[in-house]
Amino acid sequence: MGHESTQLVPVVVTHATWLWLIPLFPLVGATINALLGWKLQAMFGEPGKMKGGRGKQLVHSIAVAAMMASFAVAAYSFVQLKGLPAEERFLQQTLWNMFTAGRLSVDLAFSLDQLSMLMVLVITGIGTLIHVFSIGYMAEEPAYWRFFSYLNLFVFAMLLLVMGDNFAVMFFGWEGVGLASYLLIAFWYTDPEKAAAGMKAFVVNRFGDFGFIIGLMLLFWGLGGAWQARPGLVRNLDYVASVEMNSNAGASTAAESEALAPRVHGVKVGPTMNFRELRDQVVIEATGVKEHLAGTTVWGVSLLTLIGMLLFVGAMGKSAQIPLFVWLPDAMAGPTPVSALIHAATMVTAGVYMVARLNFLFVMSPSAMGWVALIGALTAIFAATIGFFQYDIKKVLAYSTVSQLGFMFIGVGTGAYWAGVYHLLTHAFFKATLFLGSGSVILGCHHEQDMRKMGGLKKHMPITRWTYLIATVAIAGFPVANGFYSKDEILWKAFTSHHLALFGVPTPWLGPLIYVVGLIAATGTSFYMYRSYYMTFTGEYRGGGDHHAAPAGIAHTDHHAAPAATADHGAHAAPADDHGGGHHGGTPRESPWQITLVLAILAAGSVLTLFLGIPVLWQHTFAHASTAPLLEHWLEPVLSAKVEFGHGTPAMEWLFQGLGVLAATVGFVAARAVYKDNKNEAALKAMIERWKGVWTVVYNKYYVDELYEVIVLRPAARVASAFSWFDGRILDGLVHAVAAVTKAFANLDGAIDKYVVDGAVNGLASVIGWAGGALRHLQTGRIQTYLYGALGGALVVVLVNFLIS
Amino acid sequence: MQISLSHFLIVGALLFCFGLVTVTTRRNAVGVLMGVELILNGANVNFAAFNHYVVGGVSGQIFALFVIVLAAAEAAVGLAIVLAVFQTFKTIDVRYADLMRE
Numbered sequence: 001m002g003h004e005s006t007q008l009v010p011v012v013v014t015h016a017t018w019l020w021l022i023p024l025f026p027l028v029g030a031t032i033n034a035l036l037g038w039k040l041q042a043m044f045g046e047p048g049k050m051k052g053g054r055g056k057q058l059v060h061s062i063a064v065a066a067m068m069a070s071f072a073v074a075a076y077s078f079v080q081l082k083g084l085p086a087e088e089r090f091l092q093q094t095l096w097n098m099f100t101a102g103r104l105s106v107d108l109a110f111s112l113d114q115l116s117m118l119m120v121l122v123i124t125g126i127g128t129l130i131h132v133f134s135i136g137y138m139a140e141e142p143a144y145w146r147f148f149s150y151l152n153l154f155v156f157a158m159l160l161l162v163m164g165d166n167f168a169v170m171f172f173g174w175e176g177v178g179l180a181s182y183l184l185i186a187f188w189y190t191d192p193e194k195a196a197a198g199m200k201a202f203v204v205n206r207f208g209d210f211g212f213i214i215g216l217m218l219l220f221w222g223l224g225g226a227w228q229a230r231p232g233l234v235r236n237l238d239y240v241a242s243v244e245m246n247s248n249a250g251a252s253t254a255a256e257s258e259a260l261a262p263r264v265h266g267v268k269v270g271p272t273m274n275f276r277e278l279r280d281q282v283v284i285e286a287t288g289v290k291e292h293l294a295g296t297t298v299w300g301v302s303l304l305t306l307i308g309m310l311l312f313v314g315a316m317g318k319s320a321q322i323p324l325f326v327w328l329p330d331a332m333a334g335p336t337p338v339s340a341l342i343h344a345a346t347m348v349t350a351g352v353y354m355v356a357r358l359n360f361l362f363v364m365s366p367s368a369m370g371w372v373a374l375i376g377a378l379t380a381i382f383a384a385t386i387g388f389f390q391y392d393i394k395k396v397l398a399y400s401t402v403s404q405l406g407f408m409f410i411g412v413g414t415g416a417y418w419a420g421v422y423h424l425l426t427h428a429f430f431k432a433t434l435f436l437g438s439g440s441v442i443l444g445c446h447h448e449q450d451m452r453k454m455g456g457l458k459k460h461m462p463i464t465r466w467t468y469l470i471a472t473v474a475i476a477g478f479p480v481a482n483g484f485y486s487k488d489e490i491l492w493k494a495f496t497s498h499h500l501a502l503f504g505v506p507t508p509w510l511g512p513l514i515y516v517v518g519l520i521a522a523t524g525t526s527f528y529m530y531r532s533y534y535m536t537f538t539g540e541y542r543g544g545g546d547h548h549a550a551p552a553g554i555a556h557t558d559h560h561a562a563p564a565a566t567a568d569h570g571a572h573a574a575p576a577d578d579h580g581g582g583h584h585g586g587t588p589r590e591s592p593w594q595i596t597l598v599l600a601i602l603a604a605g606s607v608l609t610l611f612l613g614i615p616v617l618w619q620h621t622f623a624h625a626s627t628a629p630l631l632e633h634w635l636e637p638v639l640s641a642k643v644e645f646g647h648g649t650p651a652m653e654w655l656f657q658g659l660g661v662l663a664a665t666v667g668f669v670a671a672r673a674v675y676k677d678n679k680n681e682a683a684l685k686a687m688i689e690r691w692k693g694v695w696t697v698v699y700n701k702y703y704v705d706e707l708y709e710v711i712v713l714r715p716a717a718r719v720a721s722a723f724s725w726f727d728g729r730i731l732d733g734l735v736h737a738v739a740a741v742t743k744a745f746a747n748l749d750g751a752i753d754k755y756v757v758d759g760a761v762n763g764l765a766s767v768i769g770w771a772g773g774a775l776r777h778l779q780t781g782r783i784q785t786y787l788y789g790a791l792g793g794a795l796v797v798v799l800v801n802f803l804i805s
Numbered sequence: 806m807q808i809s810l811s812h813f814l815i816v817g818a819l820l821f822c823f824g825l826v827t828v829t830t831r832r833n834a835v836g837v838l839m840g841v842e843l844i845l846n847g848a849n850v851n852f853a854a855f856n857h858y859v860v861g862g863v864s865g866q867i868f869a870l871f872v873i874v875l876a877a878a879e880a881a882v883g884l885a886i887v888l889a890v891f892q893t894f895k896t897i898d899v900r901y902a903d904l905m906r907e
Contacts, residue, residue, distance in 0.1 A: 781906025782899065784837075787829050 023159040029066025030152035037145020063148035071124035105257035109165035136594035154180030197333035208317015215310030308368025315351025336439030344431040363641035370500035376409025384524035415643030416493030423486035433471035444588040453543035467603035476526035485613035526667025539678035813854030820847030
């Protein structure tokens with residue numbers, strides 16, 4: 001591992017005033033649809049029409065318009081960013097100060113650099129397309145407004161995640177996308193299975209987030225330590241702190257905090273949540289922060305490794321890596337556009353984005369990088385093999401996504417950050433195409449997701465078929481589409497990396513090992529993708545078996561009236577539910593234009609994005625140029641962490657690219673031989689019989705869910721019931737005992753109050769009352785009585801007078 | 806028997822006592838007013854007697870005349886009150902004019 005010798009300089013900031021508009025539009029769209037959507041649908045909906053008429057049009061117009069506006073601002077920002085010199089491409093906008101504590105000041109601020117710009121374009125661009133797709137897909141959903149509101153909310157949170165200028169905003173987005181993901185997976189919450197899938201996703205993500213938070217805290221602690229250790233580290237630097245080092249002077253405003261912050265060479269040093277400040281103080285060696293972080297250990301483990309590993313635990317949750325990948329396949333319970341947008345193109349790549357964003361941190365710890373790359377490789381091959389034998393088309397794609405995310409982590413783990421990010425981009429295109437294609441297929445087959453009941457769809461759904469095929473070619477890794485370029489770059493970089501380590505032990509063999517694992521996973525990828533393609537689109541349609549019994553006449557008029565079929569709540573529901581008799585029969589048919597248009601655009605994108613990553617080798621050979629691939633060049637200033645890779649000869653590089661294509665071909669040929677036209681069913685069955693044991697294990701996803709059940713869920717349940725017992729018996733008992741004592745004391749006190757204090761008061765009152773009652777008889781109202789009194793008194797006075805004298 | 810101051814004072818005191826007893830025991834409001842006259846006249850006897858035996862001149866008699874005039878005025882007011890009492894209670898028995906009790 002080594003670093004570029006050129007002097008790194010602090011990031012130059014260009015202030016922009018329009019960045020906040022990018023997340024604002026989806027937020028506004030979400031808010032309008034959430035508050036008024038049902039009203040719009042009820043007011044403008046035409047009850048006769050199944051599709052809901054104008055009301056739904058209004059709802060989706062709002063959502064799509066919000067997305068388009070957001071995309072427009074993003075495109076404008078891209079133009080602005082591109083107009084700046086390459087090293088100064090950093091747009092920033094601070095809205096307001098969120099909180100200030102001492103030298104830490106956290107703003108609600110957005111920033112766009114090359115990396116987040118790419119993410120924003122993907123999110124808003126593909127997001128817009130998927131919104132359009134949803135118009136067709138969700139047409140018959142009664143809670144249409146709720147769907148679009150959630151979808152916009154998701155985009156808002158995702159934009160916060162990638163545009164956040166600091167960890168706080170990013171974390172807000174991080175949690176926000178988790179929430180939106182939960183809401184959308186459990187969108188059809190009346191089905192307990194889907195509601196449970198939503199909860200599973202949420203809970204598993206919490207595990208990851210826990211690691212993420214601890215990583216952040218450790219980082220924060222380490223930076224604080226770096227600041228504290230400054231006096232010891234000052235060698236002959238012009239260290240000027242505006243205040244005494246150990247002064248505990250607080251700050252209540254951002255400006256005060258800014259003034260208090262110690263600086264070295266103009267770079268702010270100390271605890272910060274801001275990515276730019278963090279990057280500056282870490283990469284600029286004169287600050288000494290790097291030295292301090294690298295020298296700190298926690299319980300014998302290097303702090304940087306610990307931070308990197310824990311941050312990656314967060315990425316594991318969000319990006320579905322071993323062992324926290326279990327939620328993603330279950331997340332397929334959500335509507336298909338959700339799977340495409342959240343669980344393929346954007347949210348699940350948040351972990352990759354985070355690692356790439358913090359490349360300057362990860363690069364300092366080869367152990368953390370090795371850890372990331374190893375987990376990525378294991379996940380890649382593990383999920384790919386599960387994909388082999390799944391029958392649910394969306395499950396195949398889900399495991400494929402997990403596997404591809406593994407590839408991305410191999411990229412960012414080995415230090416080929418740009419390759420990982422490039423795979424993120426290419427994956428966003430081809431996987432969105434695949435998912436939306438599967439959505440189109442599911443729609444065409446009347447909510448059938450089982451590939452065994454499909455087949456022969458190429459006749460009925462030509463556009464879907466072609467787009468699906470293009471995306472399959474892309475993911476399999478043939479050089480005519482984008483997947484080859486990113487995957488091959490990742491594998492090549494993995495093979496040539498020698499700097500990785502595991503738990504502090506240098507492991508130069510890890511890179512080549514990961515390469516081999518990745519190559520096998522790539523072969524598997526090709527196999528299961530072509531398998532899904534052949535099972536779905538070739539052969540004879542196998543799904544119409546039970547429809548002949550349905551009344552045909554009604555069924556046909558139904559189809560023409562509602563070409564989009566039902567956005568059925570129970571995709572898994574039995575085919576024979578009574579209203580759906582007409583919907584489940586008939587031949588499959590091509591989806592409406594909103595769907596096919598989007599598919600075509602995304603498939604085109606899957607091909608065109610290959611131009612962003614033409615390898616140097618090819619340029620060198622064919623054009624005698626040796627410029628870096630476009631995307632690498634674009635991302636270079638952000639991914640400033642430089643990792644040294646071994647140098648392979650051109651011949652070797654050609655060989656490895658050939659191996660990549662060979663892997664894809666092997667997978668393709670194998671899948672074609674077994675699954676094309678459903679010819680070799682008998683041979684397949686025989687093979688499954690022969691390898692029954694292995695097949696069962698893989699088919700059941702290696703029993704990972706069951707393993708979780710045993711290792712995590714049951715102990716958790718047991719602990720929970722133990723706690724429940726403790727709570728019910730011990731704690732409640734204590735509380736009740738205290739309550740009883742208190743009550744007895746209160747009763748005593750009450751008695752004293754009632755009989756002693758009140759008794760005294762009441763006694764006095766009754767004495768006075770009784771005396772009054774007795775004395776009142778003296779006042780008779782007769783003057784003569786009074787006169788007796790006066791006479792008597794006078795007599796007494798006279799007598800006393802006599803007696804005394 | 807020489808008639809001295811004491812005899813006059815005894816007559817005055819007797820008159821006063823009779824008046825007092827009348828005032829306190831009569832039930833008829835007019836009787837009560839008569840008792841008041843007796844008390845006043847007991848006082849008049851004293852005025853005249855003290856003037857003759859102690860002071861001299863006529864100031865005691867003048868006082869007695871004032872008292873008589875006053876008694877006339879008082880009798881007029883008293884009888885008016887008795888009339889009002891009668892109108893209110895349909896009787897002049899003072900036992901029934903007890904609205905001021907308690």
